[in-house]
Amino acid sequence: MARSTPARKPVHPIKxxxxxxxxxxxxxxxxxxxxxxxxMFFAGLIAAYLxxxxxxxxxxxxxxxxxxxxxxxxxxxxxxxVASSIPMQYAAFAIRTGRRRALSIASGLVFxxxxxxxxxxxxxxxxxxxxxxxxxxxxxxxxxxxxHGAHVLGGVLFNGLVFLRSLIGQFDAxxxxxxxxxxxxxxxxxxxxxxxFALVFVSI
Amino acid sequence: MAAVAGTxxxxxxxxxxxxxxxxxxxxxxxxxxxxxxLVTAGIFGTVGMAFSLVIRTELAETGTIISADTYNQIFTMxxxxxIFLFLIPIAQGFMNYAVPLSIGxxxxxxxxxxxxxxxxxxxxxxxxxxxxxFDGGSAAAGWTAYTPIxxxxxxxxxxxxxxxxxxxxxxxxxxxxxxxxxxGSTVGGVNFIVTILKMRAPGMTMFRMPMFAWATxxxxxxxxxxxxxxxxALIMMFADRNGAGGxxxxxxxxxxxxLWQNLFWFxxxxxxxxxxxxxxxxVSEVISVFSRKPIFGYRSMVLALLGIxxxxxxxxxxxxxTTGGVFLPFFMAATFLIGVPTGVKMFNWIGTxxxxxxxxxxxxxxxxxxxxxxxxxxxxxxxxxxxxxxxxLHDTYFxxxxxxxxxxxxxxxxxxxxxxxxxxxxxxxxxxESLGKIHFWTTFIGVNIIFWPQLMLGLDGMPRRINDYxxxxxxxxxxxxxxxxxxxxxxxxxxxxxxxxxSMRWGEKTxxxxxxxxNTLEWATxxxxxxxNFDEIPYVTSERPLFDKRWAxxxxxxxxxxxxxxxxxxxxxxxxx
Numbered sequence: 168m169a170r171s172t173p174a175r176k177p178v179h180p181i182k183x184x185x186x187x188x189x190x191x192x193x194x195x196x197x198x199x200x201x202x203x204x205x206x207m208f209f210a211g212l213i214a215a216y217l218x219x220x221x222x223x224x225x226x227x228x229x230x231x232x233x234x235x236x237x238x239x240x241x242x243x244x245x246x247x248x249v250a251s252s253i254p255m256q257y258a259a260f261a262i263r264t265g266r267r268r269a270l271s272i273a274s275g276l277v278f279x280x281x282x283x284x285x286x287x288x289x290x291x292x293x294x295x296x297x298x299x300x301x302x303x304x305x306x307x308x309x310x311x312x313x314x315h316g317a318h319v320l321g322g323v324l325f326n327g328l329v330f331l332r333s334l335i336g337q338f339d340a341x342x343x344x345x346x347x348x349x350x351x352x353x354x355x356x357x358x359x360x361x362x363x364f365a366l367v368f369v370s371i
Numbered sequence: 372m373a374a375v376a377g378t379x380x381x382x383x384x385x386x387x388x389x390x391x392x393x394x395x396x397x398x399x400x401x402x403x404x405x406x407x408x409l410v411t412a413g414i415f416g417t418v419g420m421a422f423s424l425v426i427r428t429e430l431a432e433t434g435t436i437i438s439a440d441t442y443n444q445i446f447t448m449x450x451x452x453x454i455f456l457f458l459i460p461i462a463q464g465f466m467n468y469a470v471p472l473s474i475g476x477x478x479x480x481x482x483x484x485x486x487x488x489x490x491x492x493x494x495x496x497x498x499x500x501x502x503x504x505f506d507g508g509s510a511a512a513g514w515t516a517y518t519p520i521x522x523x524x525x526x527x528x529x530x531x532x533x534x535x536x537x538x539x540x541x542x543x544x545x546x547x548x549x550x551x552x553x554x555g556s557t558v559g560g561v562n563f564i565v566t567i568l569k570m571r572a573p574g575m576t577m578f579r580m581p582m583f584a585w586a587t588x589x590x591x592x593x594x595x596x597x598x599x600x601x602x603x604a605l606i607m608m609f610a611d612r613n614g615a616g617g618x619x620x621x622x623x624x625x626x627x628x629x630l631w632q633n634l635f636w637f638x639x640x641x642x643x644x645x646x647x648x649x650x651x652x653x654v655s656e657v658i659s660v661f662s663r664k665p666i667f668g669y670r671s672m673v674l675a676l677l678g679i680x681x682x683x684x685x686x687x688x689x690x691x692x693t694t695g696g697v698f699l700p701f702f703m704a705a706t707f708l709i710g711v712p713t714g715v716k717m718f719n720w721i722g723t724x725x726x727x728x729x730x731x732x733x734x735x736x737x738x739x740x741x742x743x744x745x746x747x748x749x750x751x752x753x754x755x756x757x758x759x760x761x762x763x764l765h766d767t768y769f770x771x772x773x774x775x776x777x778x779x780x781x782x783x784x785x786x787x788x789x790x791x792x793x794x795x796x797x798x799x800x801x802x803x804e805s806l807g808k809i810h811f812w813t814t815f816i817g818v819n820i821i822f823w824p825q826l827m828l829g830l831d832g833m834p835r836r837i838n839d840y841x842x843x844x845x846x847x848x849x850x851x852x853x854x855x856x857x858x859x860x861x862x863x864x865x866x867x868x869x870x871x872x873x874s875m876r877w878g879e880k881t882x883x884x885x886x887x888x889x890n891t892l893e894w895a896t897x898x899x900x901x902x903x904n905f906d907e908i909p910y911v912t913s914e915r916p917l918f919d920k921r922w923a924x925x926x927x928x929x930x931x932x933x934x935x936x937x938x939x940x941x942x943x944x945x946x947x948x
Contacts, residue, residue, distance in 0.1 A: 193480045193565050200561040204599045211603025211634055215619065218633075224625040225618065299614050303625065306615040310607060 198348045202355050205318070209359050212314065216307040216366065223303035232297030234304060237368045244287040245364050248319075249357045251280040258329075259350040265340035271333040274346070277353065278330050281323035288316045311363050315356070322356045325349045399482035400902055404489050405468030406797060408460050409790075411493055416457035416783075418500075420864060422449035424857055427821075431854035433842045442838035443511035444503075444541070450514030451545065454646070455552050456496045458782050462649035463488075463559060465789045466587045468797065470563065472893035473581045475572025475911065477904050480565040484558050491555030499548035507539025513836065515635060516545070516608070518628045522621035523612050543612060550605045553598045560594030563587055572892060574911035578673070581891040581914070582659075582666055585673050586652025589680040593641040593648075596684070601638035604631060629696040636687035644683045646778045647745075648676065650785020651716060654738045657788045658720050660889045661735035662727030665915055668719040675719075678712035692761045699758050706756035713749055717742065732887075733807025737788035740815050741781055748776030751826065766836075769829025772822045780818045787814075787867070794871075795886050799898040800878030806870040813863035820856025824849040890915040 220226060227234060235241075258273035291312070297305040329349045332338060338346055395403060422445050429436050437445070471479055479485045502509040512521035521542055567588045571580065580588075607619050608631065617624030620631040659666045666672060682705060688697035689706045720742055729735065751773040754760045764770065787810075794802045828849050833840065840846050885894040894917050896905050913919055 190569075193569050196565045196569060197481060197484075197561055200564050200595055201558070204557045204561065204595045207596050208599035208603050211600035211637075212607070214600075215603070215607055215630055215634065218627060218630050219619065222627060223618070299610065300616040300618070303618045306607075306610060306618050310610060314606075 192344050194344045195347055195351070198351050202351065205355060205359075209314075209362075212307075212311055213362070213366065216311060219303040219307055225302045226304050228297035228301040228305050230297055230301045232295065232301060232305070235291070235295060235308070235368060237364075240287060241291060241364070241368055244284050245360060247280055248284045248360055251277050252354050252357045254280075255326075255350050255353045259343070259346050262333075262338050262343040262346050263340060267333060267336060267338065270338060270346065271330065274326055274330045274333060274349075278323060278326045281319055281326060284319055285316060285323065288312060288319075308367060311367055315360055315363055318356050318359070322349070322353050325352060399478075399486045401467050401471050401479045401482065401485060402797075402900060402902075402904075404485055405464050405466075407489055408464030408467055408492070411489075411496065412457050412461035412464060415452050415496055415500075416461065417864070417868070419449055419452035419457055420861060422446075422452070424861060427854040427857040429838055430840075430850050432847060432851065433840060435839050437838075439838050440508070440511065443836075444509045446836060447511050447513050448499075448503075448509050451499065451510065451549075453779060454514055454642070455549055456492075456499065458646040458778065458786075459552075459556065459642070460492050461786055462590070462646065462782070463492075463556065465583075465653065465786070465793065466563060466590070466649060469789075469793060469893055470584050470587050471566060471570070472796075472896065472900060472904060473891040474567060474570065474575060474584050475892045475905065475909050476566060476570035479562050480570055481562050484562050488555040488559035488562065491551050495548040495551035495555065498544055498551065502541035502544040505540045505544070507541055509541040510545035512542065515639070516542070516631075517635075518608070518611075518620040518626070518631045519617070519623055521608065521612075522617050522623070522626075543609065546605050546609045546612075550602055550609075553602045553605070556594050557598045557602075560591040560598070563591035564595065567591070572909050572911050575916075578670065579911055579914045579916075581652075582655035582669075582672060583649075583652035583891075585676055586648045586655070589676045590645050590648045593645050593680055593683060597638045597641035597645070600634055601642075604634035604638070607634075629691070629694055632691050632694065632696075633688070636690045637684075640687040640690065641680075641683045643774075643778050644679055646782045647785075648679065650741060650782040650789075651676070653785045653789040653792070654720065654741050655723075656889075656891065657734045657738040657792050658723050660792075660887050661730045661732055661738070662724045663730070663888075664723055664727040665890075665918075666719065667722030667725075668715075669914060671715055672719050675712035675715040678715075679709060682709045682712070689756060689761070692758050693765045703756055703758050707753070710749070710753055710756075717746065717749075732791065733802065733804055733811055734788045734791035736808065736811040737784045737791065740811065741784040741788065744776050744784060744818070745781040748773055748778075748781055752777060764829060766834055767829035768825045768833045768835055771835045772825035772829060775818075775822050775825075780822070784814075787811075790867075790871070792887070793893075794874065794878075795881045796893055796898050796900070798875050798878070800874055800880055801886070802874040802878060803870050806866055806873075810863050810866045810870065813866060814860050817856050817858075817860030817863055820859060821853050822856075824853045824856075828853075885917060885921075888917075888921065890918050892916055895920070 254273040255277045258270045258277070261269035261273060292309075295305075295308070297308075299306055299309045326349055329338075329346055332345065395407065398404060398407075425437070425445050426442070426449060429442055435442075467479070467485065471477070499509075510516065510521075523542070567580070567584055607615075611617050611619045611621060611626065618626050620626045620628060622628050655666055655672065686702060686705045686709060688702040691697050692699060692702070724739075751769065755764065755770070755773065791802055791807055794800070828846055831844075831846065831849075833844070833846050840850075881898050884897055886898075887894070892909055892911070893900070895909050909916055
């Protein structure tokens with residue numbers, strides 16, 4: 168006899184994680200362990216950043232450029248990115264009870280915030296008066312913000328997909344794994360940015 | 372899909388070949404992907420072995436046959452190919468093939484991601500190998516790619532000398548290739564974790580899992596947590612070489628060479644366990660089956676695996692004792708600690724064999740060979756954990772011999788054991804046992820002739836990574852003996868390759884699903900298994916479901932309480948019984 172597959176019920180990842188009421192799907196577990204690896208990736212970059220900042224012979228940009236601080240615009244967009252976790256989670260909650268319209272609106276909003284953040288990052292890079300070869304700060308600045316930006320881009324594409332699929336009506340209370348996965352990923356991207364912003368912009 | 376299987380069954384041979392190739396290239400079946408891993412990694416391993424013969428030929432006598440540059444490339448690629456393209460992926464091959472079967476799953480959790488992992492590995496392998504086609508040849512900085520040898524920076528600080536002989540495009544191809552490989556094995560690791568945690572057969576609790584599945588789970592966690600750190604380091608090195616000008620890793624330009632070593636070994640020490648733990652899992656299965664006994668101390672075996680996995684993350688700096696940049700007492704103590712879980716495993720294997728009725732099949736011989744080689748390697752490892760000894764022996768042939776005994780030859784013996792053990796399951800035919808035994812003795816004697824003299828050379832102070840040595844140093848005889856050993860074990864390898872190819876076509880057929888009378892679920896299905904693995908999902912009540920099944924079948928009242936064996940019991944019958 169093949170294993171019977173019970174009808175899918177709405178999955179509550181937190182509850183199922185802690186209470187075990189409803190098993191979390193394989194795809195979401197996959198996302199959890201994938202995020203483990205992402206954490207270690209950024210841990211590697213951050214470790215290098217800290218080690219270099221501690222001991223580098225040359226830290227400040229060697230071309231005389233200025234170290235970037237927590238100015239108004241980067242702070243604003245940091246708050247926006249982190250706050251966008253709220254509509255993202257709202258989208259996930261909404262589709263668990265089958266509210267497709269709320270899902271579309273919320274995920275569309277998060278998509279737009281993500282793009283705005285990327286544009287802000289582009290401006291940041293354009294305004295920076297140093298290149299990647301101008302000292303340890305410059306190199307790690309571009310690597311850290313660049314790889315975080317790449318992850319935001321990944322999240323934006325993921326959210327865009329969720330948004331489009333929600334418009335077509337592919338999600339409902341029973342089928343919403345992609346929304347849950349995108350939510351997890353987006354929370355992670357926001358959290359990493361908090362750490363990076365504190366290190367690279369604030370504690371400088 | 373261009374062609375459904377069998378569309379061209381009666382067509383011309385060209386179309387049939389096309390269909391056969393297509394069925395492999397487009398497959399997402401874990402068994403086919405596993406076999407593709409084994410074949411591809413086997414090819415790379417053979418190339419790596421050919422490189423080792425070049426190295427040994429060069430070192431057999433004083434004087435040089437190839438240029439120093441070529442020698443650097445050859446030993447770099449020998450290490451890189453053997454580690455990244457042979458040992459890690461060939462273990463993934465067995466994990467892919469056997470783990471879903473042995474836990475009663477229908478496939479991996481993410482079959483398409485599984486295929487992605489394989490193709491990333493294959494393409495990255497070609498990328499690394501292609502570096503020989505470019506000007507300047509392949510990477511030549513050793514498999515550890517230490518800076519500043521691997522850097523190509525201009526001097527940034529007045530008075531400092533830049534790297535005068537920058538390593539060419541081969542180094543960049545190496546970085547990108549290893550990065551792709553790492554990405555593939557990271558997502559593969561996620562795949563294994565979810566498969567093992569979520570897709571076990573009914574009744575199979577964590578502590579009823581086969582030892583090989585446990586070894587795979589711990590390996591997968593090591594892969595997922597360690598490989599991304601290497602990825603970060605590789606990316607920074609790539610940036611350093613192409614734009615950043617060495618400010619991160621190249622001390623000539625203001626970077627930190629020790630930082631590279633820390634990041635590299637934070638991955639590469641766990642990677643040693645990524646290479647050896649699957650072999651330990653295979654050996655646990657093989658020894659249990661061919662001693663006709665359950666594994667001794669199952670729970671302590673699992674805890675030892677977890678202990679090795681955890682400790683593996685806090686000992687990386689023992690590779691860097693002589694740099695003066697690490698806190699010696701901590702890393703020395705932690706390294707000694709790793710001897711404890713490893714010793715537990717060693718005694719449990721011996722305990723499993725104790726008073727068993729041992730069958731000396733080829734697989735069992737290789738498992739016992741693993742034990743003895745790993746013991747030599749492990750004890751020389753304990754030498755190195757002591758800082759003063761390490762200071763004396765660092766970068767000598769003692770190190771070369773030590774890590775070959777453990778992770779290279781040791782792991783490969785586990786792989787060979789797995790090959791003889793699972794071959795009947797993969798192809799429905801046995802490998803030739805006589806050839807297998809000749810293979811074992813040739814290889815076992817050969818590798819000891821290679822590496823025992825290298826221990827002595829190391830104690831005598833012969834440094835590693837040299838392409839020539841003085842004639843009056845007293846190293847010539849031992850080097851010549853070592854080279855002879857290399858050619859003896861190469862003969863063993865040829866015998867093995869012949870045996871594989873021959874047995875695939877003409878080997879003795881297995882007459883039943885479970886020719887070895889083994890313990891684990893992969894033997895409950897046909898050989899080779901159908902695409903969907905199991906016609907009947909087995910129900911598991913212990914860590915040896917097939918033993919239970921055989922035992923139940925032998926009971927006079929077969930059909931009574933124990934008759935369920937490895938099939939799902941009817942709940943109503945259970946209530947009554």
